[in-house]
Amino acid sequence: MKEITIAVDVMGGDLGAAATVEGAWDAAREYQGVKLLLVGPQETIQAELARLKAASPNKNAHMLEILHASEVITTNETPTVAVKAKKDSSMVRAFHTVKEGRANGLVTAGSTGAVLVSIFTFIKRKPGIKRPALCALLPNKTGHTLLLDCGANAEVKPEYLLQFGQLGSEYMQRCMGIKSPKVGLINIGAEEEKGTPIYQEAHQLLKQSGLNFVGNIEGREIPAGTVDVAICDGFVGNIILKHTEGLSKTLMAIIKEELMAKTLSKIGALLAKPSFANLKKRFDYREIGGAPFLGLTSLVVKAHGSSDAYAIKNAIGQCVKFERDGY
Amino acid sequence: MKEITIAVDVMGGDLGAAATVEGAWDAAREYQGVKLLLVGPQETIQAELARLKAASPNKNAHMLEILHASEVITTNETPTVAVKAKKDSSMVRAFHTVKEGRANGLVTAGSTGAVLVSIFTFIKRKPGIKRPALCALLPNKTGHTLLLDCGANAEVKPEYLLQFGQLGSEYMQRCMGIKSPKVGLINIGAEEEKGTPIYQEAHQLLKQSGLNFVGNIEGREIPAGTVDVAICDGFVGNIILKHTEGLSKTLMAIIKEELMAKTLSKIGALLAKPSFANLKKRFDYREIGGAPFLGLTSLVVKAHGSSDAYAIKNAIGQCVKFERDGY
Numbered sequence: 001m002k003e004i005t006i007a008v009d010v011m012g013g014d015l016g017a018a019a020t021v022e023g024a025w026d027a028a029r030e031y032q033g034v035k036l037l038l039v040g041p042q043e044t045i046q047a048e049l050a051r052l053k054a055a056s057p058n059k060n061a062h063m064l065e066i067l068h069a070s071e072v073i074t075t076n077e078t079p080t081v082a083v084k085a086k087k088d089s090s091m092v093r094a095f096h097t098v099k100e101g102r103a104n105g106l107v108t109a110g111s112t113g114a115v116l117v118s119i120f121t122f123i124k125r126k127p128g129i130k131r132p133a134l135c136a137l138l139p140n141k142t143g144h145t146l147l148l149d150c151g152a153n154a155e156v157k158p159e160y161l162l163q164f165g166q167l168g169s170e171y172m173q174r175c176m177g178i179k180s181p182k183v184g185l186i187n188i189g190a191e192e193e194k195g196t197p198i199y200q201e202a203h204q205l206l207k208q209s210g211l212n213f214v215g216n217i218e219g220r221e222i223p224a225g226t227v228d229v230a231i232c233d234g235f236v237g238n239i240i241l242k243h244t245e246g247l248s249k250t251l252m253a254i255i256k257e258e259l260m261a262k263t264l265s266k267i268g269a270l271l272a273k274p275s276f277a278n279l280k281k282r283f284d285y286r287e288i289g290g291a292p293f294l295g296l297t298s299l300v301v302k303a304h305g306s307s308d309a310y311a312i313k314n315a316i317g318q319c320v321k322f323e324r325d326g327y
Numbered sequence: 328m329k330e331i332t333i334a335v336d337v338m339g340g341d342l343g344a345a346a347t348v349e350g351a352w353d354a355a356r357e358y359q360g361v362k363l364l365l366v367g368p369q370e371t372i373q374a375e376l377a378r379l380k381a382a383s384p385n386k387n388a389h390m391l392e393i394l395h396a397s398e399v400i401t402t403n404e405t406p407t408v409a410v411k412a413k414k415d416s417s418m419v420r421a422f423h424t425v426k427e428g429r430a431n432g433l434v435t436a437g438s439t440g441a442v443l444v445s446i447f448t449f450i451k452r453k454p455g456i457k458r459p460a461l462c463a464l465l466p467n468k469t470g471h472t473l474l475l476d477c478g479a480n481a482e483v484k485p486e487y488l489l490q491f492g493q494l495g496s497e498y499m500q501r502c503m504g505i506k507s508p509k510v511g512l513i514n515i516g517a518e519e520e521k522g523t524p525i526y527q528e529a530h531q532l533l534k535q536s537g538l539n540f541v542g543n544i545e546g547r548e549i550p551a552g553t554v555d556v557a558i559c560d561g562f563v564g565n566i567i568l569k570h571t572e573g574l575s576k577t578l579m580a581i582i583k584e585e586l587m588a589k590t591l592s593k594i595g596a597l598l599a600k601p602s603f604a605n606l607k608k609r610f611d612y613r614e615i616g617g618a619p620f621l622g623l624t625s626l627v628v629k630a631h632g633s634s635d636a637y638a639i640k641n642a643i644g645q646c647v648k649f650e651r652d653g654y
């Protein structure tokens with residue numbers, strides 16, 4: 001088994017070092033042969049590790065290594081300014097370990113803007129890849145659809161859309177074990193000539209790409225799970241991603257409101273509680289752990305700002321699977 | 328009360344003349360002083376009217392008038408070809424009544440493509456309006472958000488987006504009785520400089536428009552109900568519209584699946600049935616009846632292909648409200 005190293009930006013998430021260090025601690029226990037570089041304030045990390053050790057032993061504790069970084073980039077800072085100024089921040093230091101080849105992958109729950117700037121500043125793109133893409137794994141009827149780009153490129157060229165298809169297909173093979181991922185181009189109709197000239201041209205490129213391209217897909221086919229990889233520009237993708245979050249949340253709130261409006265329904269809801277818990281789990285972003293950036297020489301996973309230990313552990317797991325081509 | 332005439336394309340919907348004639352019959356009963364022009368095969372319409380009359384009398388039956396049309400445009404035909412060739416189709420004849428000023432509004436459940444072509448062929452735009460927009464009323468947490476454009480214009484200019492704001496605002500005032508509708512520009516971030524150059528420029532135009540413009544909104548704010556009118560190009564809008572349909576459907580299917588997986592949950596679901604029925608009603612497109620096309624000298628409402636009588640009645644109601652500026 002290939003020995004790999006993943007850098008973990010310990011600071012930056014809303015829950016601070018406690019969540020990220022615990023996530024890494026759990027990941028060390030779960031994934032064998034994975035060294036984890038904990039990047040952040042040494043004393044804080046040591047204190048967290050001591051706390052975890054006291055609670056329950058971990059035979060892989062020696063796989064956790066601390067890399068000191070004194071500063072933190074917050075979500076309130078202008079990303080370009082912060083990345084340039086805070087050379088000793090946990091995020092910048094973590095990205096440096098990837099740049100120098102010391103780490104094979106990186107997990108951070110820090111500001112998306114700062115992550116984007118760091119990627120453009122420190123990380124090389126894969127040979128031939130024009131633009132990196134921010135992805136999201138959206139839950140669908142039977143599994144997940146990888147949506148890209150989700151906001152790294154508001155404007156695209158047809159060639160970028162083709163490459164998004166290639167990158168997404170590779171990811172779904174390596175991380176999700178799908179042999180020949182179905183790829184769809186998000187559009188406003190199934191016919192080849194639908195959409196803007198950029199999408200029309202991208203359709204032709206994808207058709208000739210050798211990918212398992214199923215053609216254009218409409219908005220409703222993303223949740224239906226028609227494809228494994230759904231491609232679009234970053235403007236459309238970002239709106240779909242946030243619309244998914246918003247609509248799921250609103251629907252669940254409305255269901256709750258309706259159930260609580262009547263006594264019988266309240267009892268019904270109580271009886272159905274385990275089912276609702278199961279449902280929640282299926283739509284829980286923590287199961288995936290974070291959004292991958294693809295098209296780089298290393299996998300970078302942007303964990304949700306509010307990630308807890310479980311989400312961080314799974315985000316690390318994504319990097320492990322990607323590096324090991326499944327495991 | 329202003330006497331108005333609404334043309335109803337009797338053919339074109341999946342349920343045929345039975346549903347549309349019954350919808351018009353119910354509308355005649357509900358809305359006073361509204362003449363309804365039933366456009367389609369005379370014999371078929373007469374038979375439906377006789378059936379309805381036998382079932383229950385309608386003191387406003389005299390407000391229903393038949394305009395014979397022998398042909399039908401189906402969803403399988405190429406819209407441009409069909410609209411040109413089928414001069415005696417119910418859709419083309421219905422559009423002619425609007426063109427000639429005989430009707431003030433039009434309801435059709437026919438092919439969206441053919442409706443678009445008919446609009447461009449027969450209906451004048453409001454003075455100064457560059458492009459008509461297809462709208463959708465999406466249910467949100469507390470009411471509805473008008474989304475436009477939903478597919479009539481895959482590519483836009485900043486000026487079109489401004490006009491969509493004006494048209495949407497006017498509609499929400501007249502049909503929904505909202506005094507100063509909140510207008511938002513769909514974008515990938517709140518900051519003015521977010522998105523593509525077209526959206527950046529549109530933001531500035533909207534800011535200076537005198538509309539109640541609240542700025543950029545992200546995808547999650549549509550279901551949250553942050554605004555009354557959400558503006559975007561037809562590519563983005565079509566994807567949001569279909570994504571809403573698809574995600575709501577998938578979520579409900581998953582909830583059902585989870586509830587049916589356990590006996591206790593099944594009982595719970597049974598007890599909560601009235602609440603789920605209420606929920607369904609809140610998300611039922613039939614309550615609104617159809618998608619309005621705005622920017623024309625008359626209101627055209629495209630009813631869903633599978634519209635039943637209730638949906639058609641409400642689609643007619645939209646035209647009535649629009650013409651009467653609420654009622």
